Amino acid sequence: MDNPDSTGEPSWLELFIDPAGISAALLDPEKKKHLPRLLIQFTDKAFFAEREKDKGKLAIEELMLFERKSASMRLCAMATFAALNYDIDYILDNITRNELQTLRVLADTADVANKCLSELVTFLFTSGELPEARKHLHRIVRPKCTYPMVAIDEEVFRSYCQILNVQGTPYSVTPNTIRPFVYDLNTLNDESMRKSELYRYRGAQETTGQLQSVYRAENAALSVVDGHTEYKRRRQIIRAHLQYLCGSIPDLRDILKTNGVDVSELRTLAVPSEHRPLERPPRLEQLANLLRGSDPFWALMTIFDVNALKQALIELGPFWFPTKMHISEFLIESLEKRVNTPAYTLQRLLLAKLYQLSRMHNFQGFVENLSAYSVELGQDMNIDLTFESIHCLSLMLNLGDHQVVFEKGGQIPIEIFKCVPIARMFGAFVKSYDELVTQKKCADGFWRTMTPKFVDSQPTRGLRRGHDAEMRIQAARKELVLLFHMFSLLREKRLVDFIIAYAVCLHNKLMLAQKSSHLKIHASSKLDITNLDDVRQLLQLMIERAYSISNTDPDTIRTYADFLYVEKDYQGAAQKYLEYFAANDPTFRLSTSSDVFDDTIINRLRICTAHSGFLTMSLLTCQWLQVGRKNAYQKAIQLLKNNETRDVGANCAEFVTDVAAVELLNLA
Structure with missing residues (x-):
């Protein structure tokens, strides 16, 4: 298997020596069918290097050589597997089962599932999901074979069973050596228990009522002291409580500082301030004098009187731009039509003042000033405002x-x-x-x-x-x-x-x-x-x-x-x-x-069809009249005899329901 055949199959040794060659071989679509065999070769060489390393009694140089060789072969195998887009079915289809079994002994399916379940328990336990870890721990058994791939660390799982109090598993300790652990105030006051984060969080899960609240408060406080809170909001709440307690309890801030807590944001004990005489609030006249300034720009911001606004515009002159104040977006299009008119600046200012009142929710002032501004806005603008309203x-x-x-x-x-x-x-x-x-x-x-x-x-x-x-x-x-x-x-x-x-x-x-x-x-x-x-x-x-x-x-x-x-x-x-x-x-x-079917509608429908030129349909419409049917028949047949109709009688045969209508049509 290590030697290439006459078809030009690449060898693992050639590709391992030449990095450029292995890159070209992995990216060449024509050599894809050779990649499964090449993957098996790299994997086999990696396991062979590991077995040589595990024999022992090797020098440090030889041990490092085998480690580097094993890692390099595994890296080449993973690169080949990635080139196949991790398609395991393609590998199985191109490598015979006998060849696979001669290379490697297949692991038992139950042992592989058991190993995956053990990894899940380890993950849940380290993540703090103790109830879930305990539920899955009952399902773990000893593997049938001793392969490192499916092996389970028995010492670790004995510890899991002891901590979670799990019985009935191969890793459970003898029931005589396990006593139910009771979480109470004595346990909480035990210094060794308080230092153990695992016991504290387990106590918060296995207790109820006020004792559970005490455990949670203890965990939250210690998490702040350790500097790793679970949630930022919880940390802010705890800091707020500490700030309140430092302002209420003497020497608490110093105690926290002695224990290494950051007290830069905490205050000391609250001390009453000196008594000062109360000052009377300002009168309305004083506030009006404060608002009444000589600056014309300040007048434009605070005053709504038309004459005062005109005077402020005159004082500002070219140093005030009308676009500085916002107006309603519904009036922008109407106002821009008058941008070249002399009254544009004043009109925009007045509309801006009305918009200011609307944003202030001063409806009474809006109505009063609207009546005063309507004269200055002009007839054209009033028409636009009317249509907008x-x-x-x-x-x-x-x-x-x-x-x-x-x-x-x-x-x-x-x-x-x-x-x-x-x-x-x-x-x-x-x-x-x-x-x-x-x-x-x-x-x-x-x-x-x-x-x-x-x-x-x-x-x-x-x-x-x-x-x-x-x-x-x-x-x-x-x-x-x-x-x-x-x-x-x-x-x-x-x-x-x-x-x-x-x-x-x-x-x-x-x-x-x-x-x-x-x-x-x-x-x-x-x-x-x-x-x-x-x-x-x-x-x-x-x-x-x-x-x-x-x-x-x-x-x-x-x-x-x-x-x-x-x-x-x-x-x-x-x-x-x-x-x-x-x-x-x-x-x-x-x-x-x-x-x-009202007689009025039927009679009007008869007249409409007659005026439209459909005289035959006009005659047939009379069939549904309840009153005056004979008179309507006479009018319709008279029109049909004296005028040309636009409809064909044969096409209207399906609408005949009255014998009198048939006789009249025959006469016509």
């Missing part, structure tokens, strides 16, 4: 902060933010959604607040408007635009349904129709308002918003379909009516006697 209110309502909007909104000046009363009403409505009385009050208040805004925004009929009337109409329309913008940002389903209910009621009232269930929209001829576009715009806005939030809600789809029907969008209305049927039953197994 609308976005903020809508976001809070969508996120569920309804109570905050209702309570804090009452402190915001209404003359600046016109949408605050409506937002507070929404907050009260959602906050008390389960209370019918509160819902009725909110609905009545919303009607009384919102309807006059539509009326005020309408131009007077038959009269020539003056300048004041024109300005009032423009102001009312601006306020209406802001409200529409806030409505378009809402995503709270309950608020959207609330606004839709109001818009439908107002639309039906203007159309002189009575409000019925399911938010149905009816058409009539007479109008009480000259311009109905505002109401239609609100209705369309909220219906589309509700449909985008939930496009499977039957009530929302029904309202959307009725609105499209009133607006004469017959194709869209027919599509929404079909979506309404699908939303009630996605399996399309609705019975014709169901409440979903």
Whole structure:
């Protein structure tokens, strides 16, 4: 086995002499199949060197030679094993079993497992896991063979059994020589026991109650004295207790210092300080004088008055940069548009002061200064602030902060933010959604607040408007635009349904129709308002918003379909009516006697299909009418005779359920 064959198999001797050659052989993929045999050779030579060393009666030079040879051979074997990626299966597949058995005697499986278990017990014992070590110690037995690889140090394991009081193992001491060890105060006071860390920690595990607490305190204190605590937090707690005790007990600090404890952070016995007369706290005038300085930069930091801020800016001149003070990140984009304007510095300073008040949670001062700053901010900035406030209110309502909007909104000046009363009403409505009385009050208040805004925004009929009337109409329309913008940002389903209910009621009232269930929209001829576009715009806005939030809600789809029907969008209305049927039953197994098949919907669906050019389907739609079916048949057949239809009768045959419809189709 030591000699290479004719195929060019590398020899262990050549590779051992030439380090460069062994590196090339290990990294060459073509020689991988020779590596298992080479590994066996290196291993065999290493064991042979160990056996020669163990024979004894060798000179020191020969002993060192065999040790170095054994270590070198083991290193080469490990390098070869690493080159095979530690694949033991590959080695077994390329070396015959007979060859392995001739080289080495196989160890017994039980002895190997027993050796591994003994190593585990040693690790657990040295780690302080005494209960776990005791549990595994019962399973250790004497090995069947005396190989050094599976041998167990009997003296060590006898000590383990004696310390852990384990019986019934081959290494257990005779029971007559072992007495149960009792941990009590006498054991704790024994100086030899206190010095033994093993006994102290065992005492903390085998005792209970107050005695266990005493053992733990003893262990913690001695660990501090020895300078190796288990946890940094525990050490800090102990240092704090020692500091308290040194301040309470005389001469304790000196005793600790005598015993070698670091007392640099410990104080001596507390001594009462000299009695000093109490000084009166400063008055409000004194504090105001301290804050009132001549430095203009100090004035910018502490004063909120507009005139004082202007004077401080004049005194600073070019030595103050507006970017030094922070503003709300929501207003940065709006403010940067005015960076080249003369009032940019003052506007940024005022917004920074408002942001400072908000960070101080001074809400009253924020509201008061906001009213004073609005004049200096200008109309354009006030518009931006108004839109930002609308976005903020809508976001809070969508996120569920309804109570905050209702309570804090009452402190915001209404003359600046016109949408605050409506937002507070929404907050009260959602906050008390389960209370019918509160819902009725909110609905009545919303009607009384919102309807006059539509009326005020309408131009007077038959009269020539003056300048004041024109300005009032423009102001009312601006306020209406802001409200529409806030409505378009809402995503709270309950608020959207609330606004839709109001818009439908107002639309039906203007159309002189009575409000019925399911938010149905009816058409009539007479109008009480000259311009109905505002109401239609609100209705369309909220219906589309509700449909985008939930496009499977039957009530929302029904309202959307009725609105499209009133607006004469017959194709869209027919599509929404079909979506309404699908939303009630996605399996399309609705019975014709169901409440979903309302005569109003069926009649409107007939008109929508007729206006879309599907006259045959319009005729078949009349089959599901409960009242006025004959009259509807006559209208549908008349249209079918006089006009060209876009659908084919053969394709509609599956929808025929009434004999009268078949007869009418034959006549057509």
